[in-house]
Amino acid sequence: MSYLSRILATWYDAHARPLPWRSSRDPYNILVSEIMLQQTRVAAVIPFYAAFLNKFPTVHILAAAPEPVLLAAWSGLGYYSRARNLQKAAKIMAAAGAFPTSYDQIRQLPGVGDYTAAAVGSIAFGLAHAAVDGNVIRVTSRISAEKGDIGSAVVRRRLIAVADALLDRKNPGRHNQAMMELGATICLPRDPKCPECPVEKYCQARGAGIERELPLKQKKTLMFRVDRRLLLVKKEGKILLWQRPADSRKMAGFWELPEAEMLPGAVKGKCLGTFNHSITNHIYRFELVSASVEKIPVGFKLMNGNDLARQPMSTTTRKALQKLTVETL
Numbered sequence: 001m002s003y004l005s006r007i008l009a010t011w012y013d014a015h016a017r018p019l020p021w022r023s024s025r026d027p028y029n030i031l032v033s034e035i036m037l038q039q040t041r042v043a044a045v046i047p048f049y050a051a052f053l054n055k056f057p058t059v060h061i062l063a064a065a066p067e068p069v070l071l072a073a074w075s076g077l078g079y080y081s082r083a084r085n086l087q088k089a090a091k092i093m094a095a096a097g098a099f100p101t102s103y104d105q106i107r108q109l110p111g112v113g114d115y116t117a118a119a120v121g122s123i124a125f126g127l128a129h130a131a132v133d134g135n136v137i138r139v140t141s142r143i144s145a146e147k148g149d150i151g152s153a154v155v156r157r158r159l160i161a162v163a164d165a166l167l168d169r170k171n172p173g174r175h176n177q178a179m180m181e182l183g184a185t186i187c188l189p190r191d192p193k194c195p196e197c198p199v200e201k202y203c204q205a206r207g208a209g210i211e212r213e214l215p216l217k218q219k220k221t222l223m224f225r226v227d228r229r230l231l232l233v234k235k236e237g238k239i240l241l242w243q244r245p246a247d248s249r250k251m252a253g254f255w256e257l258p259e260a261e262m263l264p265g266a267v268k269g270k271c272l273g274t275f276n277h278s279i280t281n282h283i284y285r286f287e288l289v290s291a292s293v294e295k296i297p298v299g300f301k302l303m304n305g306n307d308l309a310r311q312p313m314s315t316t317t318r319k320a321l322q323k324l325t326v327e328t329l
Contacts, residue, residue, distance in 0.1 A: 004202050005168040005175055011198035012178035017042075017185070020049050022177070027099040027124035028059055031109075034116045035086050039079055042184070048077055059099070062090040068253060071312030078279075078315050080251055085111025103127050123173035130163035131176040135183025140166075141215035142187060145204035149218045226284050229260040230320050231291040232272060238302035240293070241317070255308075256317045257288075258300070266291040273323035277316050288320050 016022065019042065021033035032052060036045045055073050056062040062070070065087065074083035088110040093099055100106050107117035114132070121127035130136070137150055140162040148155035168175035186193045194206050205211040233240035241255045242262065260268070269290035277284045296302065303311070308321070 002166060002168075004199050005166055007198050008178045008182065009168065009171065009174055012174060012181055015185075016177070016181055020046060025124055027120060028093075029053060030120050030124050031089070031099075031112075031116075032086065034119050035082050035111060036077060038082060038111075038116070040077060044077070048074075056090075059090040059093045062087055063094040068312055071253065072310060075254075075312045076315055076318050080254070080312075082111055099124075101125055103129050119176060122176050126171070126173060128167060128169040128172045130160065130167045130172075131180070132160050132163050133180060133183075135187070136163055136176075136179045138189065138215050139179055139183045139187045142192070142205040142211050143199070143203050145208055145210065146214065147216060150215045151217050222281060224282050226282055227287070228284055229287045229289055230257045230316075231260055231263055231266055231268070231289055232257065232320070232324070233263070233266065233291050233293055235296075235302055238304050239308070239321075240296065240300055240302055241313075242300045251312075251314055254312045254314050255301075255303070256314050257320055260289070263291065263293060263297065266293050275319050275323060277319060284316070286316060286320065288323055 021029060024030060033045070033049055036049060036052075052073055056065060056070075067084070067087070070083055070087055071080060074080060077083075089112070092109060100109065103117055103121045106112060106121050107114065109117075112120075118127075118129035118131040119133075121129055122131060132140075137156070137159055140146070140159045141150060143166075144159070144162045146155060146159060146162075148158070150156060150159070163179070166175075166179075182197070182199075186197050190212070192211050194200050194203070194211060197203065197206075200206055203211065205214050231240075240258065242258055244251050244254050244256065246252050260266070269292070272288045272290055274285060274287050277286060313321075
């Protein structure tokens with residue numbers, strides 16, 4: 001254990017946020033949290049984590065769950081392929097009768113990459129693999145004053161080597177969580193809190209006064225803005241939705257509010273609100289408009305509040321419905 005790792009461990013023990021998954025060493029619970037945290041902020045995951053485990057407390061229960069029930073429980077977290085992969089992994093483990101205990105075996109589970117395998121393996125089983133996510137890339141790039149483009153595979157390999165060299169092999173789970181915590185709370189992207197950092201004096205970027213310039217990423221992703229309109233059609237206290245077909249490339253089986261183009265004969269009323277939703281490099285601005293139709297088109301269904309609560313719905317549909325007051329519904 002290096003001196004830097006020892007300082008980091010002491011800091012983590014004193015300052016780690018009390019996140020709900022940190023109290024468990026159950027590999028299934030840890031896997032659920034890590035899958036949820038893929039491409040999703042901690043604050044967004046917290047409300048879903050306990051509820052999901054209450055509904056699917058074991059791999060056997062998750063493996064046997066009907067897909068609509070699974071997707072309804074995941075609804076609102078986005079990136080629904082994660083839920084399907086998690087269930088595939090549960091079926092593999094249920095059939096095997098145990099959770100895999102080696103890094104290579106964990107890595108072979110559906111939806112599990114290098115980072116997730118390292119995080120689950122180190123926290124649950126003490127496997128000495130550095131978990132390198134975006135936060136750790138930022139920390140290691142500053143500690144080592146890496147001036148190469150982190151979008152480069154060569155540079156990322158160098159930073160993974162730095163993370164591996166720093167790893168506390170006696171307690172890799174705590175160390176990996178400490179590195180991620182440092183990146184999430186102190187070594188921030190635009191405004192690092194260097195005076196609060198426990199390893200400030202070991203940071204080469206800080207010593208050179210270039211901590212705000214790193215990590216370096218040459219290519220900036222272009223953002224595209226798209227305007228879309230959703231229709232709220234109500235009949236007898238129910239709301240009209242359509243279901244994505246089973247062979248849909250995205251969110252198969254999910255229910256959604258119709259877009260204006262889907263109901264060309266609808267009579268449109270007033271605007272009920274607007275909201276934004278971001279997906280990768282697209283920023284969507286949705287306008288929610290009241291509307292009426294003479295008859296229900298094929299492929300559409302009227303649902304009441306109880307129906308809506310049991311069905312998998314897209315995040316945009318949930319956001320739209322949250323815009324409405326109880327009186328409106």
